Amino acid sequence: MPLGVTWIEDEAAYNFALYSKHATAVTLLLYSEIDMSAPTYEHRLDPLINKSGRIWHCRLRRSAIPDARYYAYQVAGPKALEEGHRFDPRKILLDPYARCVCFPSRFSRATASVPGSNAGRAPLGLIASRPRSEWTEDRTHAHTSDLVIYELHVRGFTKRENSGVTPPHRGTFLGVVEKIPYLKELGITAVELLPVMQQDPQEGSYWGYMPLNFFSPHHQYASAGKPFDALSEFRMMVGALHEAGIEVLLDVVYNHTAEGNADGPTYSYRGIDNTTYYLLEPDRRRYRNDSGTGNTLNCANPYVRKMIVDSMRFWREEMSVDGFRFDLASIFTRNEDGAINLSDPPVIAEIGASRELENLRLIAEAWDPATYQLGRSFPGISWQQWNGQFRDDVRAFIRGDAGMVPKLMSRLYGSCDLFPDDLTNAYRPYQSVNFVTCHDGFSLYDLVSYDRKHNAANGHGNTDGTDRNLSWNCGWEGDEGVPDSVLDLRKQQVKNFFTLLLLSNGTPMFCAGDEFMNTQKGNNNPYNQDNAVTWLNWDLLKQNQGVFRFVRDMIAFRKAHPSISRSRYWRDDVRWYGTTGKPDLSRDSRCVAFFLAGAALNDSDIYVMINGSSRSVEFVVQDSGRAEWRRVIDTSLATPDDFCDPGSEANSINANYVLNPRSTVVLLRK
Numbered sequence: 001m002p003l004g005v006t007w008i009e010d011e012a013a014y015n016f017a018l019y020s021k022h023a024t025a026v027t028l029l030l031y032s033e034i035d036m037s038a039p040t041y042e043h044r045l046d047p048l049i050n051k052s053g054r055i056w057h058c059r060l061r062r063s064a065i066p067d068a069r070y071y072a073y074q075v076a077g078p079k080a081l082e083e084g085h086r087f088d089p090r091k092i093l094l095d096p097y098a099r100c101v102c103f104p105s106r107f108s109r110a111t112a113s114v115p116g117s118n119a120g121r122a123p124l125g126l127i128a129s130r131p132r133s134e135w136t137e138d139r140t141h142a143h144t145s146d147l148v149i150y151e152l153h154v155r156g157f158t159k160r161e162n163s164g165v166t167p168p169h170r171g172t173f174l175g176v177v178e179k180i181p182y183l184k185e186l187g188i189t190a191v192e193l194l195p196v197m198q199q200d201p202q203e204g205s206y207w208g209y210m211p212l213n214f215f216s217p218h219h220q221y222a223s224a225g226k227p228f229d230a231l232s233e234f235r236m237m238v239g240a241l242h243e244a245g246i247e248v249l250l251d252v253v254y255n256h257t258a259e260g261n262a263d264g265p266t267y268s269y270r271g272i273d274n275t276t277y278y279l280l281e282p283d284r285r286r287y288r289n290d291s292g293t294g295n296t297l298n299c300a301n302p303y304v305r306k307m308i309v310d311s312m313r314f315w316r317e318e319m320s321v322d323g324f325r326f327d328l329a330s331i332f333t334r335n336e337d338g339a340i341n342l343s344d345p346p347v348i349a350e351i352g353a354s355r356e357l358e359n360l361r362l363i364a365e366a367w368d369p370a371t372y373q374l375g376r377s378f379p380g381i382s383w384q385q386w387n388g389q390f391r392d393d394v395r396a397f398i399r400g401d402a403g404m405v406p407k408l409m410s411r412l413y414g415s416c417d418l419f420p421d422d423l424t425n426a427y428r429p430y431q432s433v434n435f436v437t438c439h440d441g442f443s444l445y446d447l448v449s450y451d452r453k454h455n456a457a458n459g460h461g462n463t464d465g466t467d468r469n470l471s472w473n474c475g476w477e478g479d480e481g482v483p484d485s486v487l488d489l490r491k492q493q494v495k496n497f498f499t500l501l502l503l504s505n506g507t508p509m510f511c512a513g514d515e516f517m518n519t520q521k522g523n524n525n526p527y528n529q530d531n532a533v534t535w536l537n538w539d540l541l542k543q544n545q546g547v548f549r550f551v552r553d554m555i556a557f558r559k560a561h562p563s564i565s566r567s568r569y570w571r572d573d574v575r576w577y578g579t580t581g582k583p584d585l586s587r588d589s590r591c592v593a594f595f596l597a598g599a600a601l602n603d604s605d606i607y608v609m610i611n612g613s614s615r616s617v618e619f620v621v622q623d624s625g626r627a628e629w630r631r632v633i634d635t636s637l638a639t640p641d642d643f644c645d646p647g648s649e650a651n652s653i654n655a656n657y658v659l660n661p662r663s664t665v666v667l668l669r670k
Helices: 156-158 173-178 181-185 229-244 269-278 300-316 329-333 346-353 388-399 406-413 483-504 539-543 545-559
Strands: 004-008 013-019 025-032 040-045 055-061 068-076 124-126 150-152 189-193 247-252 325-327 361-364 385-388 431-436 507-510 574-577 592-597 606-610 617-620 629-634 656-658 663-669
Touching: 013 068, 013 269, 013 406, 013 606, 025 361, 025 574, 040 507, 055 189, 068 269, 068 629, 150 156, 181 189, 181 229, 181 663, 189 329, 247 300, 247 361, 247 483, 269 300, 269 617, 300 346, 329 346, 388 483, 406 483, 406 592, 483 606, 539 545, 545 629, 592 617, 606 617, 606 656
Parallel strands: 150 189, 150 507, 189 247, 247 325, 325 361, 361 385, 385 431, 431 507
Antiparallel strands: 004 013, 013 055, 025 040, 025 068, 068 124, 574 592, 592 606, 606 663, 617 656, 629 663
16 A cells, blocks of 8 residues: 555655456556557566455566656456456556556547557556655635635637736646636635546547546546646646635546446556446346446445545645536445445445545435435535536526425525425435536526427437426527517526526535526537537637626625525524515416515515516515615616616615516515
């Protein structure tokens, strides 16, 4: 231990360690800086000397391997597909613990996908020419009630020329650094980065959800082009974000790998020990596909669990990230036979028991293609969770669906039906990560501009992506020749979405570009679109400056009023109303109002009226006896009247207020 390559200072040597339960022979291959096709040194490990338990290891002095820059393994074992083994001693295999992955000029996914040698075409691990010093920093940037999460793709965020980022930094970690002033102006307090771990550059997954390695940043996100640049530039980005008071969360994919199904490439895991790393079907020849991407990691296996936790420790301790969002986290509840274990899944228990991972944000996508574990069903009791029910209910209400008022009330309140704070569970509302959009699905502008997905560019005949978008195009499909009246309504709907999101108890999250109505032209699954479809169009920031201003001010409003976001539910501080008295919970109702008292937190009182119908509705303002109300927000008004600056709120509001169709009004009382 530890697995991977470790510099031993007092011996001036490197220790190499690789886990394989079923290997019968392991050879370490070392390559020079000038030739990644043929090893300059081969060290065949003697199991009597170089094997302890299931770990194959050796220690080599630097003086004995002065030219070594890259490394890989060849691993032999039983040839028995019926037992699940896929050893091929000719394959060049990447160390799962490699801290940096390098690709030769002739790198080939196709060659890795057929039996036989892939020498000169395989990814290699990088051996550091000198040890890296530990990086420590004062972690004083953590946020509580003011947490607002901003999901972004490192490449797509700044890749376009109109991003305003210097050319070498476009689409990279340093491009994010250049945009920090923008993030501070917007007011977000955490960025959630789509997967940044090393991907297969020939797999074609722009989003990054097909990881090749769990310990190294994706090389394409570095600006300078040298192997270790991705590591150093990632650290520079994290340090700069922390200095700006912004947390860094990583979207991580510990449920499957880029090796795909039985016809996929052999890069690493399946060639090192297939039955350890993957869940297999009963015939042992095929992979369980609970992830929907070809294979499923065997997260119940002790060494796979160790790899996951070691990876998290690496990103926490050496890269200083603040938390993780776990893609398809329900995969963690699979036993080694594929059965679901909700009582005490080993990997979740191991993460919880690690002292090094204490005080990290742990956010679950609590579902996978086979199971939906949102809320109390997910066994990570203290974890936060993406609240897909919030997304669906708010979308349906804003679209105008019938019978949605009771569900909207529950989502605004913090989703206590999903996260109950009873004696058995003791959940908190902030565990609900509320969102309307994310990378997967329509952008917010497309949600109000398209009734149907338009995914032909993805190459699947428009069959990919969900058909259940709960979207409404405001009467006009797409952007070709759209009337001004339709565009105005779309802006109003976008403002409605942001208002409800940021007035809800829980943790808000939204997708980069939604604040200025970025569009993906109706593509709701652009996972393979590394082009203008997914690169943010920053010209739209200028074009939709009024919407940006509204979102910026809405974030500031949430931060200024701690009565909105609490560690407990609103309980007696909230009163629900309809247009004239008690709330109308009938199927035909599309209006609701609520009063939120702020005295307990030394805050102003807030009164919110929501008209989801297609007609104007008069509301009787309740709780109006003590002092006058002033209007802060009316989403039906044009900028700048839609959001009044602090101190310039509209004059006192009478007992009645007429809400325009599909609008939200917020009143404030000192």
